[in-house]
Amino acid sequence: MLAIFTIVVVVLLVVLLALVFLNFTFLTVTFPELAVFLASMLIFFLLSRRLIFENAFIIGFLSKIANGEPIEAKQVIGKMRGHPDVFSGWTPLSILSYWKNTIDVYRYTFYSLFALLLLLALIARFTALQTPLIAVFLETAVMGALIPVYFVWAYDSLASYYLNNALEL
Amino acid sequence: MQRPVFILSMITVVGLLIGYITGSFITRTYTLKRIAEVPGSPIVISSIYDSAQHAILVGLHNPGFVPINFINYSIVFTPGEYTNEAGYFLAPVALNATLQPQETMILTLSLKEHTQALAMGDVVTGTIVYTYEGLPEIYQLIHTFEQTTLTGGETQASKRRQTTARSDTIQQTNN
Numbered sequence: 001m002l003a004i005f006t007i008v009v010v011v012l013l014v015v016l017l018a019l020v021f022l023n024f025t026f027l028t029v030t031f032p033e034l035a036v037f038l039a040s041m042l043i044f045f046l047l048s049r050r051l052i053f054e055n056a057f058i059i060g061f062l063s064k065i066a067n068g069e070p071i072e073a074k075q076v077i078g079k080m081r082g083h084p085d086v087f088s089g090w091t092p093l094s095i096l097s098y099w100k101n102t103i104d105v106y107r108y109t110f111y112s113l114f115a116l117l118l119l120l121a122l123i124a125r126f127t128a129l130q131t132p133l134i135a136v137f138l139e140t141a142v143m144g145a146l147i148p149v150y151f152v153w154a155y156d157s158l159a160s161y162y163l164n165n166a167l168e169l
Numbered sequence: 170m171q172r173p174v175f176i177l178s179m180i181t182v183v184g185l186l187i188g189y190i191t192g193s194f195i196t197r198t199y200t201l202k203r204i205a206e207v208p209g210s211p212i213v214i215s216s217i218y219d220s221a222q223h224a225i226l227v228g229l230h231n232p233g234f235v236p237i238n239f240i241n242y243s244i245v246f247t248p249g250e251y252t253n254e255a256g257y258f259l260a261p262v263a264l265n266a267t268l269q270p271q272e273t274m275i276l277t278l279s280l281k282e283h284t285q286a287l288a289m290g291d292v293v294t295g296t297i298v299y300t301y302e303g304l305p306e307i308y309q310l311i312h313t314f315e316q317t318t319l320t321g322g323e324t325q326a327s328k329r330r331q332t333t334a335r336s337d338t339i340q341q342t343n344n
Binding site: 033034037140144150153157158161 | 173176177179180183184187190191194195198199202
């Protein structure tokens with residue numbers, strides 16, 4: 001079921017991308033930076049998909065806990081990928097903090113990729129006397145990637161705040 | 170539990186900043202690309218008569234963002250009342266000069282050989298023909314130089330009149 005859903009989502013995204021590029025064909029001929037911007041933004045949104053959605057789930061559960069609403073471990077496990085039988089006897093809060101830790105690796109990878117792109121753009125920008133064409137495109141890619149990076153940062157900092165409050169750290 | 174007011178306000182401020190940065194970047198890139206396609210007509214910033222070369226030195230500035238190729242120039246000499254020289258027309262002389270964007274250069278418009286130096290009241294009309302890279306049209310710049318001193322050779326700013334006219338055919342410019 002999940003595999004079918006993922007395939008459908010990927011196909012829809014590809015169709016959306018193709019439609020965007022067909023619609024912007026005329027504009028991208030004279031202004032190809034727009035295509036680079038959109039492509040970079042979409043690629044980084046795809047990379048940040050797990051981070052954004054799972055942090056959103058974590059924020060939702062933790063705000064329920066903070067408001068005093070009862071939640072069950074089964075609800076949390078149902079939203080979570082992985083091995084549900086590992087968590088027998090765990091409290092919802094411990095599952096949530098474990099969940100938050102498992103997606104840390106994606107966060108570091110995501111930020112590292114953005115930092116790499118930023119570094120490449122800065123190198124292209126400042127090593128040559130005359131600004132080469134690729135520097136403009138790399139800069140545009142950085143600008144497009146800034147938007148998913150902002151969302152990831154915002155969701156992650158909110159989730160961290162709620163988790164620290166719930167754990168009374 | 171208290172609301173995360175500080176984090177939410179920080180997220181809002183950073184979001185506004187990132188929107189400002191990306192939006193202004195797109196606008197700036199797009200505008201710069203559009204501006205870089207704008208051709209500017211050359212402006213005569215100075216013109217003097219040099220008696221040593223027997224020529225008129227015309228200082229030209231390119232205010233646009235496209236290089237200007239100068240093709241040729243022709244000269245019409247109209248005698249004033251203090252000279253014995255007869256009026257003449259110089260057929261177009263080829264020029265191989267390119268004026269880069271936002272730069273200034275001096276063009277030497279040589280007068281007819283074995284003629285007297287310019288006297289007061291003499292009027293020299295120079296027609297400079299130029300094109301832009303990637304544009305099929307041919308343009309011309311007509312500059313009128315009037316000698317305002319009794320004898321030539323002194324560095325004098327002349328009364329300048331400048332008109333640019335657009336010609337559709339080469340024949341029209343060669344007339």
